[in-house]
Amino acid sequence: MSDSFGCVILAAGKGTRLKLNDPKPLVPLMGRRLVDYAIESLRDFMVDNAGNGEVNLVIGHEKEKVQEHSKKSANKFNVEVGFSIQEKQLGTAHALKCYFDQNEKASKFDYTVIMCADTPLISGEILSELYEALKKDNLDGVAASFETKDPTGLGRIIRCDKGFRIVEHKDANKDELLINEVNSGMYIVKTSYITKHLSNIKSENAAGEFYLTDLFQENSNVKPRVFENEKTFLGVNDLAQLEQIENLLRRRKARSLRDAGVRFIDSRHVYIDEDVEVGFGSLIYPSVNLFGSTVIGKDSIIEIGSILTDSKVGANTVIKAYSTLEEAIVGDEAAIGPYARLRPKADVGSKSKIGNFVEIKKSKLAEGVKVSHLSYVGDAEIGEDVNIGCGFITCNYDGANKHITKIGKGSFIGSDTQMIAPVTLGEECYVASGSTINQDIPSGGFAIARGRQVTKEGMARKFIKKK
Ligand code: UD1
Ligand code: MG
Secondary structure (H helix, E strand, O other): OOOEEEEEEEEOOOOHHHOOOOOHHHOEEOOEEHHHHHHHHHHHHHHHOOOEEEEEEEEOOOHHHHHHHHHHHHHHOOOOEEEEEOOOOOOHHHHHHHHHHHOHHHHHOOEEEEEEOOOOOOOHHHHHHHHHHHHHOOOOEEEEEEEOOOOOOOOEEEEOOOEEEEEOHHHOOHHHHOOOEEEEEEEEEEHHHHHHHHHHOOOOOOOOOOOHHHHOOEOOOEEEEEEOOHHHHOOOOOHHHHHHHHHHHHHHHHHHHHHOOOEEOOHHHOEEOOOOEEOOOOEEOOOOEEEOOOEEOOOOEEOOOOEEEOOEEOOOOEEOOOOEEEOOEEOOOOEEOOOOEEOOOEEEOOOOEEEEEEEEEOEEEOOOOEEEEEEEEEOEEEOOOOEEOOOOEEEOEOOOOEOOEEEOOOOEEOOOOEEEOOEEEOOOOEEOOOOEEOOOEOOOOEEOOOOOOOOOOOOHHHHOOOO
16 A cells, blocks of 8 residues: 655744745745745655655744645645644744644654755655655654755754764754754654654753754664755755755756757846746747746747746747737747737737737737737737738727727728727728727728828928028
8 A cells, every 4th residue: 555644844934034025935936935846846755656645834924824825836736735833933843743733634644744845945856765765774764964064053963873863053062063964854754653752852952942853862763864965955044045046946947948958048047937838949048037837839939138927928939039928828920029018918819920119918919910010009809910000009098997999800000090999990991091090990991080181382491491
């Protein structure tokens, strides 16, 4: 039978050193929140080991916000989630006790996996390696450790002939302070071992806290498992560490896209969030920002300085330099920009062409539409193959309400025209340049709405003053 896992994320602390408004588990990182990384890794760990179980977060500081987000996150990663409340942060052992006291199921899982919310580089694979170490020697518990030049603030691993102990920095004597092997704060322990020992933990130490690390004792059937790469365990405790971790994650993201066939001109200067997808054969220029849930299809090109947030771009499409897309959709074989701005609910069809200084908001453009220069299209429905000239404006707002402009397929709209919405044009209409349209036009209609030209021969001289 497969093993079952109670996975606990300790996330009740405040994270004071971060100097951010968000509670620590909700610190933004690569388009996600910090806690999402722990939830995803625990999910991967359970899947890798064909195990079943549940993720439980011990929360305290701003618990409502943390709970609300974590539920959504667990849903996204397809894991069962529960919560334990720790009103006062009396230490990591007390946090774990809150979990066992408040969840009947907790003591029924074969193993308890414990990690913190603030170490986003720990992957499911690392958790699996830790679990392997436990299984190999049939241990009651393992702690992940690593060696570091600067162990300041971290618990020191005291290896014994049998078992090991962890001494917190504050409690360590001179000799213990010299030890470079430290505790990462990630553990896998037989649940029966925890329930036997957890309530014996005392708070007689320098911090007056209940230390979870006291679970591990000399002569017990426990071992540390030392990991090579100390970066894996980097935690987010201040803004410098947040930036360092973000840089590592960004490089990792670019690497994984490159491995999947995405070409970069210089991947050191792109900013791509964790959940962004880019198709095989696409090319990304420097200074490109792909944020949130953005998805780019195959063989597309995203040119320098473009910023795409929560947007979807098809295959074989070019987003030219310095364009901005926000919650926008662009089809296949389209060309956008340079300097185009697609705002929320801009939905641009395949083979369309949106040129420089064109702004599109909440509008659906069918296949093959051209809006090539200096225009505003808002609250509009534009049919197939419509050609819109330079300097076109939908006057969609009357000061109180927004109104819709509809232009039927195959229409031609001359330059410098305005549509005073609500207004509807049928199919294959023709609007003369310089027109201000405020009445519907039936299919096949031609409209011209501008003052007639008056020409007076020879009169120019009167206005051109000679020096
Ligand atoms: C802990 C370990 C230390 C290890 C270090 C690695 C203990 C006693 N020490 O120290 O050996 O080297 O992590 O980073 O465990 N938390 C709660 N409730 C509490 C206290 C903490 O939920 O009452 C949560 C925090 O939000 C955090 C995690 O537990 O996510 C770790 O707590 P923290 O105070 O950062 O422990 P450290 O002093 O760093
Ligand atoms: Mg810490």
